[in-house]
Amino acid sequence: MSSSPQTVLVVGCGHMGGAMVRQWMTHSSYTLHILNPSKPKADIASKIESHSENVEGFKDIHFDIVVLAVKPQIIIDVAKTLRPVLDENTLVISIAAGVTLSSLQAALPHQQPIIRCMPNLPSSIGAGVTAFVTNEKCLSSHTQHAQDLLSVVGSVHVLDDEQDLHSVTAVSGSGPAYIFHLAECMTDAGMSLGLSHDLAAQLARETIIGSARLLETNDGTSAEEYRKSVTSKGGTTQAALEVLMHDDAMRGLFERALKQASERSQELSRS
Template sequence: MTFSGGEDFPASLLLVGAGRMGGALLKGWLNLGLDPARVHVLDPALSAEMQAFCAARGVKLGAPPAPPEVLVLAIKPQTFEGAAPALAALIGHETLIVSILAGKTLVGTTAYLPGARAVVRAMPNLPAAIGAGITGVVANAAVTSQQKATAQALLEAGGAVVWLDDESSIDAVTAISGSGPAYVFYLAECLTKAGVAQGLNPDVAARLARATIEGAGALLAATPEASPAKLRTDVTSPGGTTEAALTELMGGDALADLIGRAVAAALRRAGQLSG
């Protein structure tokens, strides 16, 4: 991240859509040193909370007087087509478009914004709202190395950034990291229900499930040199309780097969939405 005066600091930025994800990114940019005087927010449905935040931080509301260096698209995908004509009038020849619109391809974005040349498509996930996410990113051929660095700096406000060689990989990113948090939340639900079924107080079961997943994730993050398989083995004593549980989960690759089918279903749906 090279904010606070670095060369990747955008000279001007227009954020279109400041809902949950767009608003979280805006807060992250300002916390990292982006000058609020360089930022405009365009959102006809801006929440009262975000209006107050922008006023307090000196972020301007409405369209900028000149084409921005960067335009970040963070509106609901289904509203893009209707908003596109007004947005197209705000784009300059050198404007970089950073789109986090799910299902909107690079070609599809430029089709609705004919003045746009350089477009970056990003797929963040929900933890990006607290700066703990990961975003898969792909750029079209018009994006320069400097624009790529600017996009990376902006998207890192939400967490890690992974650049993809081909846009076709975006659907797989969507199925793994985009939808993935829901899989983990469901695991927490299932652990809680199992705990209650074994006689635990529901609040205790929920606390145990939540803390277990939080702790396991923290350990995974703290030991990048260890594979998930190695960590699983470390906690599995031969003949112990964990081995007994894993025998049920892994017997005949039952869980692996289920997760594989779930990811494949998500990937198919992502392809349908992009089509």
């Protein structure tokens, strides 16, 4: 594979593919091409090298990396059509939830390096978390190229075991939705105490952002230490936490919720 900058084909430019492309086109020097049935949004169309609605439009271009960002339900059919743009050295990166390395390998025309990853929504602002696994065809250079590409949209973690992707999906892949729901719950609870919707929503949102920023400072202070530091004995925070932590209520709820997400991920990878 050539050294940076590299030529990347993104197959599927919807919510996640589009979000990643926006980061790559703004914060990297990759040459980007898009394969998508409908034309990409104007801001993307003006910054990419080319767009085609079918693979034939790319058959004279050499791609270093092909990113598969279509829905899991169609990814195998789409992968089978990619022969004109792949050779055995093309690194294929799939972001599809639940689609295994072995099923991707069976659908692709060559025994090539494949990476299966799980990004999350904050990738759209460069604050995502992505974990990935490699197949046995990946050399350390492929892993490095994937890390370089994916680190443009946030932090990257390399996994040894593909099975861990189910747990990653439950924690970080689906995780943003839990935080958004926390914001909803805090808003509703604030309203039940008499605040207007707008004020309660703003307080909840800004509290989550501020707390996340504290966690981000990376000075070694853990979430538990921060919680303890704001919980005075006999105070208001302790009164609330006694409800949330009684019988490990919230911890138990999260354990059950994430177990459901992980089991659903396992079901999807079997279907």
